[in-house]
Amino acid sequence: MADFNLIAGHAAVDLVNTYDNRFRPDAQTELLSTYDDLVRFAAQAGLLSAVERRFARASGKHAQAAALRSARTLREALAVVFYRSQDGQTAPAEAIAILERHFKAAAQNRTFTWIDGHALWGWPARPEAALPVWKLADAASQLLTSQAAKRVRSCEADPCRWLFLDSSKNHTRRWCDMKICGNRMKARRFQARNAQAPEPQGHSK
Secondary structure: OOOOOOOOOOHHHHHHOOEEOOOOOOOOEEOOOOHHHHHHHHHHOOOOOHHHHHHHHOOOHHHHHHHHHHHHHHHHHHHHHHHHHHOOOOOOHHHHHHHHHHHHHHHHOOEEEEEOOEEEEEOOOOOOOOHHHHHHHHHHHHHHOOHHHHHEEEOOOOOOOOEEEOOOOOOOOOOOOHHHHHHHHHHHHHHHHHHHOOOOOOOOO
């Protein structure tokens, strides 16, 4: 089973990219097709430990189906907020309300423990289908309430527009993946320049 292409630099931003070809109606692809996809994604993003993966997969099928729907709802609300921001627009109240609901659910399910004189925040140590969703929501909450949220960009390759967190030195990153979209756009510009170049003129005798 292929790994997810996590190029965004943040789990919440990578989550948005799990709906591939978002701006191509003829090729849109759902990468979170099953609950196991969700667990694999959260694990690859560094949000779930091996023990937590076992807990998630040990939960009931109905709960897993609900968690998958919830993850997709969270993803689409994030997509609205990020893409509206890219276009200089304000996110609609509905998307903000969805995010607030997910953020509150994540916060309410955190666990607080005191071990050897240290306070620790954790997560329920039991079979829980929603755990990947809570962890993704928690990551998204931390991002959106930080200055880093202003550095979320969309790939300039049309129609890709995958999102990424621009951590480049001068904040000038333009492509989701230089090896794919960057090279593709460079090739297009090269072809366009050659197509516009005048035909060489022959010498008359």
